[in-house]
Amino acid sequence: MPPSPAHEGGIYAIQRRIFSRMQLQEERTPQLDQIWRLQCNRSNFYEQITEAESYQADLTLYCKNKAVLHHECTFSQREGDLLCKVGRMLEDPACWGILVIRIQEVDKWSPPKRSFKQDDFISPSSWEAAVEAMQQDKPFGGVSMGGSKWTEDVDVDVCFFPSSWMEGDPMPTLVCHAALSDI
């Protein structure tokens, strides 16, 4: 399954901010341009007991080819899978931490069972206008259009896993769950 626009939206917001800070930082120290890079979906290898595994972080800041800061955005991903990945990535001693945005549908979404006909066509502009209006009242509410439900209500959490965090530790404080959801 390719990444969803919700997943990409979270990454984009983080990416543009980190990049703008990097540019600002380079105004002070131009030499940084020679050694740091912000890259998407690059494989990182981690030594495991039995095999070498690679993980792709959504966004990683590299310094001299070492991954120093990661960002992960998940959309309806199992918490166990996320924590396993985060735990492995933090085993790298060069890594300072991982910023995670977790977008979680409260109920599991299933595609409608009926087939779609020509009369069910909704143009992108009509869709955009109707759903945008819907989201004014409930930004993180489920989206229903044309008699079918297309997303469920979501919770959005943001948290930072520091380098000291290990798999099995409690989740870091989800600092903006309420701030993002109760609007």
Place this chain on the structure above:
Amino acid sequence: MLTPLQHRLNPSGSIDFGILDTELEEVWGKVVRNCGRELGRDVAVQPVAFSFDWYNVRFRIIEGLRHTAHWRYVRCYGPAIYQAIKREMEEGDVAAMDSDNPEERPYKRKRH
């Protein structure tokens, strides 16, 4: 009308964006100073202020949810058929879409 996230903190006060912002600014400082060390002792690195625009993060997520809903709809509808109908609509060829004969429907046509 959306308002900045910073103004929508948990009313209980037990959870605060400031905690995350402070933590991230500290980490940013460490990362930058660490990169500076890689440049050599003669390069002084002073980290710039660092914070996320949480309003923008929220805006992008909401936008992404809107597009995810549409993305799922198109996948269920059938992407090829959807795109063909959309193109025909954009070209203003709506009359053919009302045809009772499936063979005359736009998505049955070959590309020009």
